[in-house]
Amino acid sequence: xxxxRYFLPVLKETPAEAQIASHRLMLRAGMIKQASAGIYSWLxxxxxxxxxxxxxxxxxxxxxGHIPVLMPTLQSADLWRESGRYDDYGAEMLxxxxxxxRDMLYGPTNEELITDIFRAHVGSYKxxxxxxxxxxxxxxxxxxxxxxxxxxxxxxxxxxYNFDLTKExxxxxxxxxxxxxxxxxxxxxxxAIPMRADSGPIGGDxxxxxxxxxxxxxxxxxxxxxxxxxxxxxxxxxYASRAECEAIVKEWTTPYARTDETHDAALYDAIPEAxxxxxxxxxxxxxxxxxxxxxxPMGANVQGPDGKSVPVHMGSHGIGVSRLIGAIIxxxxxxxxxxxxxxxxxxxxxxxxxxxxxxxxxxxxxxxxASLVALGMEPLYDxxxxxxxxxxxxxxxxxxxxxxxxxxxxxxxxxVELTCRxxxxxxxxxxxxxVEKLAxxxxxxxxxxxx
Ligand code: ATP
Ligand code: MG
Numbered sequence: 294x295x296x297x298r299y300f301l302p303v304l305k306e307t308p309a310e311a312q313i314a315s316h317r318l319m320l321r322a323g324m325i326k327q328a329s330a331g332i333y334s335w336l337x338x339x340x341x342x343x344x345x346x347x348x349x350x351x352x353x354x355x356x357x358g359h360i361p362v363l364m365p366t367l368q369s370a371d372l373w374r375e376s377g378r379y380d381d382y383g384a385e386m387l388x389x390x391x392x393x394x395r396d397m398l399y400g401p402t403n404e405e406l407i408t409d410i411f412r413a414h415v416g417s418y419k420x421x422x423x424x425x426x427x428x429x430x431x432x433x434x435x436x437x438x439x440x441x442x443x444x445x446x447x448x449x450x451x452x453x454y455n456f457d458l459t460k461e462x463x464x465x466x467x468x469x470x471x472x473x474x475x476x477x478x479x480x481x482x483x484x485a486i487p488m489r490a491d492s493g494p495i496g497g498d499x500x501x502x503x504x505x506x507x508x509x510x511x512x513x514x515x516x517x518x519x520x521x522x523x524x525x526x527x528x529x530x531x532y533a534s535r536a537e538c539e540a541i542v543k544e545w546t547t548p549y550a551r552t553d554e555t556h557d558a559a560l561y562d563a564i565p566e567a568x569x570x571x572x573x574x575x576x577x578x579x580x581x582x583x584x585x586x587x588x589x590p591m592g593a594n595v596q597g598p599d600g601k602s603v604p605v606h607m608g609s610h611g612i613g614v615s616r617l618i619g620a621i622i623x624x625x626x627x628x629x630x631x632x633x634x635x636x637x638x639x640x641x642x643x644x645x646x647x648x649x650x651x652x653x654x655x656x657x658x659x660x661x662x663a664s665l666v667a668l669g670m671e672p673l674y675d676x677x678x679x680x681x682x683x684x685x686x687x688x689x690x691x692x693x694x695x696x697x698x699x700x701x702x703x704x705x706x707x708x709v710e711l712t713c714r715x716x717x718x719x720x721x722x723x724x725x726x727x728v729e730k731l732a733x734x735x736x737x738x739x740x741x742x743x744x
Contacts, residue, residue, distance in 0.1 A: 315620075
């Protein structure tokens with residue numbers, strides 16, 4: 294992409310309404326524009342990152358054996374009356390009437406809708422196990438929408454639902470989700486700690502929330518610092534293996550990690566003092582096992598091997614896709630702007646031309662651009678006729694992990710400058726070596742053009 298032809302409405306001023314870094318930086322970097330309270334338009338840069346996160350979520354869900362679908366945002370109230378949640382959900386649910394005076398609602402979650410699909414099409418245990426998921430906009434009329442996309446009213450969520458014959462099968466689904474979520478966050482360059490949580494209006498016995506540690510997080514969390522040493526890394530997981538998924542879950546749920554809702558002071562005090570941590574966290578996902586809570590009232594039954602009809606065991610699993618962008622920025626920024634992890638960056642590298650219109654500099658930039666594209670990367674070329682300082686400030690603000698600076702002086706010596714956004718370290722290299730270094734930096738990441 295050439296910046297002269299892109300739409301990147303960066304702001305010079307710090308927006309007064311934004312209280313936390315991620316909200317300020319998303320507005321300043323031209324990623325979002327507020328449409329009304331807690332509702333945002335996604336501008337090109339923000340939309341591109343949203344799509345990248347969606348891709349990662351899809352890839353990891355499909356890898357775990359889960360099947361994508363797409364359900365509507367608007368739902369009929371009748372289904373929610375069947376489950377008993379129409380009245381229970383309260384003022385957070387946006388209720389709408391259509392022209393025939395029928396009660397509709399903008400879905401805050403999809404347990405009812407998915408259960409309706411299931412009961413219409415699945416009747417035998419032979420069709421199980423089954424996990425369906427989608428990535429769709431939700432609406433919750435939050436009392437206090439704030440912090441930009443972090444607590445919006447309209448927000449993008451991945452929500453998945455498993456249907457199993459037995460509790461044991463459903464617990465395998467629970468474990469599979471925990472492992473696939475850990476992998477998903479890791480690919481996004483985030484450490485999200487699974488913590489024992491409270492189930493809230495979704496209901497159920499078993500539930501974990503995934504929290505990214507950040508001072509601006511809304512949840513109070515308590516944990517054993519040993520958990521922050523754990524990573525999946527390159528480990529190849531066989532999601533069909535119960536034993537393997539269970540072992541990973543055990544490893545991650547053994548160290549103490551809880552939110553204030555489930556905090557147990559006695560257990561916490563038993564952790565060696567140096568490892569006892571209390572901090573704040575951002576909830577970026579949650580998984581639930583809730584047994585037959587929805588299948589029973591809604592008649593989602595299958596015929597078991599013995600011919601008897603039984604309600605299926607279910608769970609639901611959510612990732613806050615749009616909130617994740619805020620969480621990633623909270624965990625990755627400095628006073629100059631965002632610092633994208635390589636796995637989610639909107640562009641792989643910025644190219645800054647210090648002397649636009651200089652034949653040699655222009656040609657070198659074009660050549661670099663073509664080499665990066667040939668490797669499957671997406672560069673952002675600042676080809677505007679602007680001062681170097683302004684170009685650097687924009688690149689720092691939008692946070693691309695790497696910048697290549699090209700100017701006539703360097704070119705005379707056959708070099709360009711490669712700068713790492715995170716460390717601030719620059720080195721002079723021949724253009725070819727700079728491209729090779731970038732290829733190495735992105736080895737292990739899926740490179741594909743995005744919107
Ligand atoms: P919270 O406690 O933050 O209100 P929740 O527990 O009600 O969230 P879930 O039903 O667990 O939310 O939804 C799954 C995920 O969706 C959450 O983990 C969170 O990342 C995201 N999410 C929930 N509410 C919002 C919101 N208002 N804005 C953005 N993301 C949200
Ligand atoms: Mg939750």
